[in-house]
Amino acid sequence: MKILVTGGAGFIGSNLIRYLLGKHPEDRVVNLDVLTYAGNLENLSDVESNPRYRFVRGDITDEKTVSEVFRDGVDAVVNCAAATHVDRSLFEPRVFVRTNVEGTLVLLEAARRWGVRKFVQVSTDEVYGSLAAEGKFTEDSPLRPSSPYAATKAAADLLALSYVRSFSVPVTVTRCGNNFGPYQFPEKVIPLFITNALEDRWLPLYGDGANVRDWIYVEDHCSGLDLVLREGRPGEVYHIGAENEWTNRELTELILREMGKPASLIRLVEDRPGHDRRYALDTRKIRSELGWQPRHDFLDALRRTIRWYRENRGWWERVKRGEYREYYERAYGERLRGSVPA
């Protein structure tokens, strides 16, 4: 099978490409990525000379480039390309509408025109908005996105599902919880806190630190995507999650303990506007219908992730230079000046 992975130079896309090439020796992968600040070909340096892998630099909103890729032959699509950071979506929502909504539309149109066996729309639990202390999101929960990021992902999900009903494009939507692992851009909380701790910088914890996230190791997300790609039913939504909830404060303290760093590095900063209190996914559907389950123990995977950032200092130091510095000052400068110890 020839699989088009969009956004393959990002965190999940690069882990997925490595997973697919390793697990399925008969498959070929084309990676279409425009290389925004979050896209990095270093993430795939170990597969770049694999004859079953090809990189195309291009934008998913560009119909011409997308058509050329499809004309070359594509059996299936996994759409990982997106603008993905909630905090950035508060600064520049238009980029999110363009990539996440218009980009998905361009891919769906190409899939409709050229025909594909499967189109997996990679989505997130954030489309549901915030949960109270009890209960979990099911695949039928109402969509109540809080951030521009989540709203554009919800829009893309609905557009994707409409292509099943209107045009019989075989789309399946996956919604996953918070991922962590190697190659994650250090704007997201786990790699931000690990790399800040490695530099003995403050860890800016939003609000009271009691927000809850449902964490999954990226390779488990990839195994779920792979299974949905092959066996997921068109028109269906599947949750992928490890049912592994942590408050941000518990998680931060755990990271520091594992790294042998003091809790005094934690600073409470002004909260994120619209900050969802809790996410938690009910994952019975994918487990019972497709027989999927996560393989990785959370603590082992977190330790492995910390080791990866320790051993790949060059990777994140390069990533944290340039545009990122400006972003960090904009997002955290004022907040950290007004912060208090946790």
Ligand code: NAD
């Ligand atoms: P990421 O920000 O690390 O990577 C996104 C990639 O998309 C980058 O390589 C970037 O260059 C590329 N890209 C952005 N705009 C593009 C465009 N217009 N054309 C082509 N390529 C473009 O993101 P990620 O964390 O790997 O997330 C991948 C997908 O998984 C996203 O759809 C995201 O919503 C979803 N998701 C992420 C998480 C998470 O915890 N990271 C959880 C659930 C779902």
Ligand code: TYD
């Ligand atoms: P993040 O990694 O941005 O993922 P998401 O917003 O998609 O869940 O944030 C995870 C949690 O960590 C979220 O509750 C916000 C919080 N957070 C902080 O407390 N400080 C930070 O600097 C960041 C980036 C996030």
